[in-house]
Amino acid sequence: MSLMTTRPWKHPKTGIYYLRRAVPADLLALIGKREEKISLGTKDPVRAKSLHARALLELDERWTNLRAGPKLLSEREAHEMVEPLYAWWIDQHRDEPSQQAFWRIDLGENLWPRRLSGWSLQSNLAATLIKEAADPLVGARRDMEEWCTDQADAVLKQRGIVVDQSNRRKLARAIAAVMQRASLAVRAAAQGESLDVGQQPIARSTLPSSAMAVQPYGTAPIMLPPAKLSTLVEAWWREAERTGKSVSTREAYAHAFRLLTAFLGHDDAHRVTKQDIVRFKDHRLASRKRNGELVSATTVKNSDLAALKAVFGWAHDNGRVAENPAVGVTVAKAAKVKLREREFTAEEARTLLRAALHLTPGKELPQTYAAKRWIPWVLAFTGARVGEIAQMRRQDLRREAVAGYPDGVWMLRITPEAGTVKTKQARDVPLHPQLVELGFPAFVQTVRAERLFIVPDAAGGVAGPLQGVKNRLSEFARQYVSDPGVSPNHSWRHRFRTVATEAGVASNVIDALCGWSARSVGERYGSVSLKARADAIARLPQITL
Incomplete structure (x- = not known):
């Protein structure tokens, strides 16, 4: 007798109960997996217990049928098997x-119309088929x-x-x-x-x-209406948005599904198999980015496959697909060879900032030029994520009264109201005096549009344009710092921590400025005042070119 769980198994992330049962050795070849894992479609432990018992009986019946071998179906049996589809x-x-x-x-x-006798012998068969x-x-x-x-x-x-x-x-x-x-x-x-x-009239409750009808415990329907890959993502998003998922996550997941659709050559979610996902993974690992570099294994694992697993998993739990074909598909993790630190060196930073300072407008959008001109400097003195600055609005910069600063302090507000913030928490970062001297506040005041560096799309969305500006910034930086050991945008964040630490800024203040989470329960108590933030930024040395 096969091993089996004697009680429903609760998924640690979704809270949905499952039946889990090891496949008997004599059925492994027929079933093709070592374990049956069936969603019971409920988070209620009492209901899950009764559904689990019924699911076990049905699973035993299925295994009995498999052991019995090929079966002849009468028309009556066929119609009885599918009759519940009517209701x-x-x-x-x-x-x-x-x-x-x-x-x-x-x-x-x-x-399935019947062909007339001799149909295949007609002289113009080819023309008929065409x-x-x-x-x-x-x-x-x-x-x-x-x-x-x-x-x-x-x-x-x-x-x-x-x-x-x-x-x-x-x-x-x-x-x-x-x-x-x-x-x-x-x-x-x-x-x-x-x-x-x-x-009898149909009563919804029954x-x-x-x-x-043999599956009232809420597993994925056997008779599944058509489901497009693109609609699965949108359906997942309608629920995920309410749980706090970011728009950038939606864009990343939608992109992964667009890539999958293009690779498969169809948009039918029901036709996607585990073998398809494995082939797609291999295809992505062999693909190249716009700059000619191979797509990294990390991107395939943490972006592409993560998106497929999340959306297909949600669709399976909600009865939209029969199974999650991405389960178990992963990319082997290889240890990275580290040849240098991840931040820019002082010379790399100067080279890139010098190029930004002396950049002249070209044929690109004014917002793109402004992004290349100002964002590297802002990143150097704030430690912010590139997207947090690229999505900046005119109203996100203000002058704030701070004790010890007679003229006040220019304060940059990084907020989810402007777009994606990883921690979903707003924070204030004072501007460094060198940024003020270079004219960044004056530039912001001259901008008439709400957004400084992007042009929202026709529907007012910023996710797509934001990604475009981030890409242009990466390309710009790579013209001056080509070493693949550093990230063209994110290395500013690494450098900021190093420079701030050398300047004697407390670790908890650096975390507050950069939006990093507290590392201990004790650090979650209290807050970092605007004065403490302003003092910390003022301690950072000016960058001489």
Whole structure:
């Protein structure tokens, strides 16, 4: 007997309960994995316990079917297996029946049409096939046939039933028949008729949460409506946004899914397999960035694969896909060879700041020129992240009264109100006197638009334009500091800590200026005053070019 969990297993991150059971040795080759892990679709421990017991029974039935080998299905058995789809489909469109546009009733009665005897022997067969290929109705009908066949495969896989091609087609036809009946009922409902199952009206509270009545515990539906990769990301974002996820995360995840779609050549989430994700990973590791360098293993692991795992995991937990194909796919971590420190050297910093200071406007946008002219200097004296400065607004700079500074102090406000801030917490960073002397406050006061360095898109969004400016800054810096051992933008942040430490600035003050989290419980108490911040910035030495 296989090992199994005697109680539901609670996912440590999502809090959703699962059934976990080791696959018996005699079924490993058929199932292709060592463990069955099935979402119970609930965070309620009491409900999870009863669902777990039912799920175990169904899993045992599936394994019994697999051990029994190929099975012959009667038409009655095929229709009984998929009958729960009728109630599920109606419930999907109960509130807005006129919006049902997936199943085409005009084509549903004529799927898998029979060919006339001798059809393949006709003299103009090639011309007939070409004509069919160009007929949009034929294409739509074949898409419906393919969908029914995919659902038949899902039903068979879920129940562990092995059939030949003839019985597979029989089950697919049964799915088409129940979809046609349900869609006709939905169309009638759009005309004001009541929706019912048999003679009994459907009660929402008694409907299964998925297409198959054998899965009322909320696992992913066997009969899954079409799902595009792009729509999965947007659906995930609608929930993730409320949990505090940043817009930059949304953009990064959407980018990863665009890359996956382009690689696969289709946008069908249900067709994505683990093998597809592995091939995509290998493809990304062999890809090159705009500058000709290979995409790093860190980017593939922490950006591409992280996005796929998060969104597919959410889609699986919410019954939108049958499984998470990205689970278990990773990139081996190799120790990096460190040949130098990560901050700019004094000479590299001077070279880059000299280039920024003497930069003349070109054909680029005024905002891009301003970013290259000012942002390297601001980063050098604030230790901020490049995105925090690139998204800066005119109102984020103000003069503040501070004890000991008769003329006040120019204060830069880094805030989530302007865009993405990693910690999601606003902070104030005083301007260094050298930045004031160079004319940064005067520049800010001359800008008429709200944003200093980016032009929002037509919808008012800043994520895309922000990434573009960050890329241009990286390219600009690489013209003067080409050593791959340093980051063209982030190395300013490393250098700031080194310079501030050498100037005698306390570690907790450096953390407050840069937006780093406290390293101990004790450091979370109290705050760093504006005076302490201003004093710290004033201690930093001027940069001589």
